[in-house]
Amino acid sequence: MSTEARLELGPSSLTDALYASIRKRIVNGEIPQGEKLTEVRLATEYNVARPTAKAALERLTANGLLRRTAHKTAVVPVLDQDEIRDLFFSRVTIEKAAVSALAVTGEVPADAARAQVAIEYAARDRLFEDQVEADIAFHSALVSAVGSRRLSRMHELILGEVHLTMGQYKAHRKAAPSTVASEHAAILEAIRAGDASTAADRMAYHLDQAQSRLLTTLTDGSDEVVPE
Amino acid sequence: MSTEARLELGPSSLTDALYASIRKRIVNGEIPQGEKLTEVRLATEYNVARPTAKAALERLTANGLLRRTAHKTAVVPVLDQDEIRDLFFSRVTIEKAAVSALAVTGEVPADAARAQVAIEYAARDRLFEDQVEADIAFHSALVSAVGSRRLSRMHELILGEVHLTMGQYKAHRKAAPSTVASEHAAILEAIRAGDASTAADRMAYHLDQAQSRLLTTLTDGSDEVVPE
DNA sequence: CGTGCATTCTTGTCTAACAATCTTAAGACC
DNA sequence: GGTCTTAAGATTGTTAGACAAGAATGCACG
Numbered sequence: 001m002s003t004e005a006r007l008e009l010g011p012s013s014l015t016d017a018l019y020a021s022i023r024k025r026i027v028n029g030e031i032p033q034g035e036k037l038t039e040v041r042l043a044t045e046y047n048v049a050r051p052t053a054k055a056a057l058e059r060l061t062a063n064g065l066l067r068r069t070a071h072k073t074a075v076v077p078v079l080d081q082d083e084i085r086d087l088f089f090s091r092v093t094i095e096k097a098a099v100s101a102l103a104v105t106g107e108v109p110a111d112a113a114r115a116q117v118a119i120e121y122a123a124r125d126r127l128f129e130d131q132v133e134a135d136i137a138f139h140s141a142l143v144s145a146v147g148s149r150r151l152s153r154m155h156e157l158i159l160g161e162v163h164l165t166m167g168q169y170k171a172h173r174k175a176a177p178s179t180v181a182s183e184h185a186a187i188l189e190a191i192r193a194g195d196a197s198t199a200a201d202r203m204a205y206h207l208d209q210a211q212s213r214l215l216t217t218l219t220d221g222s223d224e225v226v227p228e
Numbered sequence: 229m230s231t232e233a234r235l236e237l238g239p240s241s242l243t244d245a246l247y248a249s250i251r252k253r254i255v256n257g258e259i260p261q262g263e264k265l266t267e268v269r270l271a272t273e274y275n276v277a278r279p280t281a282k283a284a285l286e287r288l289t290a291n292g293l294l295r296r297t298a299h300k301t302a303v304v305p306v307l308d309q310d311e312i313r314d315l316f317f318s319r320v321t322i323e324k325a326a327v328s329a330l331a332v333t334g335e336v337p338a339d340a341a342r343a344q345v346a347i348e349y350a351a352r353d354r355l356f357e358d359q360v361e362a363d364i365a366f367h368s369a370l371v372s373a374v375g376s377r378r379l380s381r382m383h384e385l386i387l388g389e390v391h392l393t394m395g396q397y398k399a400h401r402k403a404a405p406s407t408v409a410s411e412h413a414a415i416l417e418a419i420r421a422g423d424a425s426t427a428a429d430r431m432a433y434h435l436d437q438a439q440s441r442l443l444t445t446l447t448d449g450s451d452e453v454v455p456e
Numbered sequence: 457c458g459t460g461c462a463t464t465c466t467t468g469t470c471t472a473a474c475a476a477t478c479t480t481a482a483g484a485c486c
Numbered sequence: 487g488g489t490c491t492t493a494a495g496a497t498t499g500t501t502a503g504a505c506a507a508g509a510a511t512g513c514a515c516g
Binding site: 013051055058062064070083086087089090093094097101148149150151153154157158161 | 381
């Protein structure tokens with residue numbers, strides 16, 4: 001559509017583009033928790049055919065960004081405490097394995113270092129969404145630097161929900177960005193030193209802190225996720 | 229199964245049934261490595277519409293049982309050594325975490341114990357496919373007993389490929405079933421004793437043995453994947 | 457003998473439609 | 487008036503047919 005940018009090979013497929021767009025709207029809280037997403041609604045909103053919308057919904061469901069049972073409308077999930085704990089348990093499992101593997105080589109991934117810088121800039125300028133984005137990028141960089149396609153795929157499987165919680169609850173406002181940055185730095189340092197168990201421990205600590213912030217936000221009355 | 233059990237709700241959806249059928253044919257080597265699967269072929273073979281076949285292919289691709297790039301025909305993948313190593317690395321990550329978690333409670337999952345027995349029966353009767361099935365069931369039972377939905381989903385993400393290698397290369401013929409059984413028993417024992425690190429170590433050892441057998445089979449000329 | 461073009465195969469997307477199922481609300485009965 | 491039943495509406499599951507775009511193959515021509 002429109003003026004046809006030939007360079008940015010964004011999602012070439014229509015379904016991909018649709019998936020990416022909806023995903024972004026969900027994780028940023030633009031489409032709030034509990035909201036229903038019907039196939040026809042998306043099809044008309046984006047002016048695509050219903051099967052296309054259906055395919056996008058199925059992919060979002062597979063990545064945990066939507067819940068849907070047979071014959072029922074897809075809905076943006078509301079993660080309760082147990083589910084958040086489950087999410088972080090799975091996340092810790094993957095990311096501990098990742099930093100342990102990285103420590104063996106002692107190489108700090110360049111992408112992770114770059115993301116680290118991006119977090120600081122975003123925090124300084126109070127760009128909340130960018131900060132979340134850079135945080136996700138940091139952790140993704142660590143996992144993908146391991147070079148295991150399957151580990152990365154498993155990580156991506158839960159990353160959508162991670163992004164969801166961060167974007168929706170905006171728990172990061174509570175965390176002093178410098179705290180996050182120093183925890184990240186400590187992890188990278190352990191990797192560089194080749195100390196696998198310390199790197200894993202620091203990752204576990206970092207994620208435990210993040211989880212605590214999230215759960216606190218949730219139990220406080222301050223979980224103002226209410227849309228209207 | 230058999231006489232119409234009203235409880236076990238088999239694949240209610242047509243797509244589900246199609247997915248399950250193709251998956252079974254692939255992991256059992258009935259559809260050999262390198263074989264192309266076009267949408268129309270499946271649609272005509274199973275007498276379903278092309279979009280239905282398409283959906284099944286996409287799910288199979290997502291689970292690693294097929295490879296497919298845009299506009300090209302899906303093909304049953306041939307896993308080389310690097311990919312098998314990657315697969316087992318990912319698998320170890322998940323399953324070590326699972327048995328560690330189980331050891332904390334000290335409860336041996338009933339399903340795992342049952343699968344253990346099933347393996348012995350299948351081995352005694354030389355039912356190779358059942359043996360593979362029971363082996364998969366054993367490991368799946370351990371993971372699902374943790375009670376983490378996301379850990380199970382990540383495990384399922386790679387289980388298709390695990391099944392694929394076992395069914396295709398038939399590496400299990402080389403393993404004395406008693407060896408596998410005793411390794412399994414040792415893992416359960418460590419769980420029962422509440423010793424997390426030992427359970428994890430034993431799982432790592434068990435999977436390392438399995439990987440070695442697989443790689444040996446692969447480098448030998450004996451990787452006769454030919455079906456008939 | 458090699459290169460370029462055209463044919464053909466396959467996939468991506470759309471439109472239209474019907475069936476099955478879930479949800480909602482209205483109406484009947486107590 | 488309240489509760490249960492039932493019917494209408496909404497939503498998804500599946501199919502059919504069609505067209506366009508990308509990929510692969512072979513043939514003709516240089």
